[in-house]
Amino acid sequence: MDTVTRLAIGLNGEARAFDGPLSVADLLERLGLDARKVAVERNKAIVRRAHYAGTRLESGDAVEIVHFIGGG
Amino acid sequence: MDGTAASTDTWSVAGRRFRSRLIVGTGKYKSLEETAAAIEASGAEIVTVAVRRVNLSDPKAPMLQDFVDPKRYTYLPNTAGCHTAEDAVRTLRLAREAGGWNLVKLEVLGPPPHLYPDMAATLEAAKVLIADGFEVMVYCADDPVAAKRLEEMGCVAIMPLGAPIGSGLGLQNPAMIAMLIEQAKVPLLVDAGVGTASDAAIAMELGCDAVLLNSAIAHARDPVMMARAMKAAVEAGRLSHLAGRMPRRMGADPSSPLTGLIR
Numbered sequence: 001m002d003t004v005t006r007l008a009i010g011l012n013g014e015a016r017a018f019d020g021p022l023s024v025a026d027l028l029e030r031l032g033l034d035a036r037k038v039a040v041e042r043n044k045a046i047v048r049r050a051h052y053a054g055t056r057l058e059s060g061d062a063v064e065i066v067h068f069i070g071g072g
Numbered sequence: 073m074d075g076t077a078a079s080t081d082t083w084s085v086a087g088r089r090f091r092s093r094l095i096v097g098t099g100k101y102k103s104l105e106e107t108a109a110a111i112e113a114s115g116a117e118i119v120t121v122a123v124r125r126v127n128l129s130d131p132k133a134p135m136l137q138d139f140v141d142p143k144r145y146t147y148l149p150n151t152a153g154c155h156t157a158e159d160a161v162r163t164l165r166l167a168r169e170a171g172g173w174n175l176v177k178l179e180v181l182g183p184p185p186h187l188y189p190d191m192a193a194t195l196e197a198a199k200v201l202i203a204d205g206f207e208v209m210v211y212c213a214d215d216p217v218a219a220k221r222l223e224e225m226g227c228v229a230i231m232p233l234g235a236p237i238g239s240g241l242g243l244q245n246p247a248m249i250a251m252l253i254e255q256a257k258v259p260l261l262v263d264a265g266v267g268t269a270s271d272a273a274i275a276m277e278l279g280c281d282a283v284l285l286n287s288a289i290a291h292a293r294d295p296v297m298m299a300r301a302m303k304a305a306v307e308a309g310r311l312s313h314l315a316g317r318m319p320r321r322m323g324a325d326p327s328s329p330l331t332g333l334i335r
Contacts, residue, residue: 012125032131039123039170044162046169064125066166068136070107071122071152072097072237072286 010062020059025052027063038067081310083281085259086175086207086228088146092117093276094306095148095261097286101295104139110289111140113299118146120177120284122153123167142171148209150177155190157197164201176201177231177263179211187237191218195225202226211263214248216255223258230256231284234275235265238287242271246278253279269298269305276309277317 005020009027018030024047028035040047041064047055057063082089096116101107111119119140127133149167151160157180164176178201180193189212201208202225209229210222219230232252235241243249243265253260259281266272266285275283283306292298 012128014128031128033126037135037137037170038126039166039168041162041166046165049169064166065128066123066170067126068121068147068149068167068170069124070098070101070104070136071124071150072099072120072290 005059007057007059007061009057009059012064018057020057022057023053024055024057024063027057028052028065031065033065038065040065081314083259085209085281088175090117090146090282092303092306093280093282093310094272094302095120095282095284096289096299096302097284098136098140099152099286100290104134104136106295107136108139110295110299111145113296113303114289115303116145118148120148120150120286123149123151123163123170146175147171147173148175148177151179151197152181154180155183155193156180157193157200160193160197161200161204164206165204168206174205175207175209175228177209177211178227181237189213189233191215194218195221198222198225198227209261214245214252216248216251219252220255223256227258229259229261229281231261231263233264234262234271235267237264239265240267240288240291241265242267243274243278246274249275249280250278266302269301272302273305273309273312276306277312279313282306 007018007020007022009016024040043062082091092115094114094116095118096111096114097120098107151163154160154163160180178197180190180197181187182190191213198208198210208227210227211231212218214232223230234243261282261284262275262280263284266288272283289295289298
């Protein structure tokens with residue numbers, strides 16, 4: 001049985017706190033982001049989309065969530 | 073090639089075939105609506121895009137994909153803003169995951185005010201990316217030694233600048249661009265420096281396979297009209313290149329016959 005813990009996550013450079021357990025899929029859902037339109041890096045390693053649900057975040061993780069914007 | 077064959081003129085990069093020889097950026101527009109309208113008017117089939125952090129305070133904000141359909145346009149993710157090989161590689165790995173494709177635009181830039189291509193870092197990043205399975209279209213200096221090295225490493229297109237990014241100065245180096253075209257065995261594109269339609273036409277007349285631009289459209293007073301102008305200019309320049317210009321001569325040569333003049 002998972003117990004609720006408070007996770008300190010560095011999210012796009014900001015210090016944030018979330019109730020754990022927290023997978024990458026959970027995080028995107030809580031943030032209201034469409035998983036099909038973003039890419040996620042955890043501690044400078046790409047998290048493949050197929051692994052979002054199975055990747056559990058830990059306190060101290062640095063997460064980057066990016067998408068495509070206009071650029072030249 | 074005759075006049076009709078020109079209408080089926082295509083070019084290919086990394087095994088993908090395209091009719092439009094104009095690649096446009098999607099940055100600097102006033103709105104996503106204007107971006108979409110200008111891209112539509114340009115006739116471009118490939119658009120460059122940047123990779124940036126999601127705005128977490130407004131997760132439902134409209135995204136580029138909602139206006140510029142990635143199923144219709146080939147997204148070419150760039151590494152704008154990257155000043156090290158490591159940042160460029162990291163950015164494109166994220167882009168590959170976000171988009172699901174390997175065709176990318178690599179640019180590693182030196183500091184302002186020139187934002188000139190950092191060729192040492194560009195070569196370093198290209199090596200890592202190619203080993204990692206990317207198809208790399210590479211922004212570079214108009215340096216034939218570096219360009220050849222990038223081509224030999226396996227870059228799928230060589231894209232020298234015509235002038236600094238966003239400067240709109242036009243091609244400052246037509247002779248160097250011509251020499252790079254002459255030596256290239258992969259598509260050669262002018263990327264950066266085009267300011268107005270005639271600049272794009274000149275690049276195409278020199279024999280470039282395509283032209284990449286952003287600011288010249290986005291910063292025009294009427295971006296949609298300028299997008300149409302660029303489309304026409306790239307087509308005109310290409311046709312002019314294929315048609316083969318007349319020789320220059322030092323003196324006049326009348327176009328009307330000199331016989332049958334009234335006396």
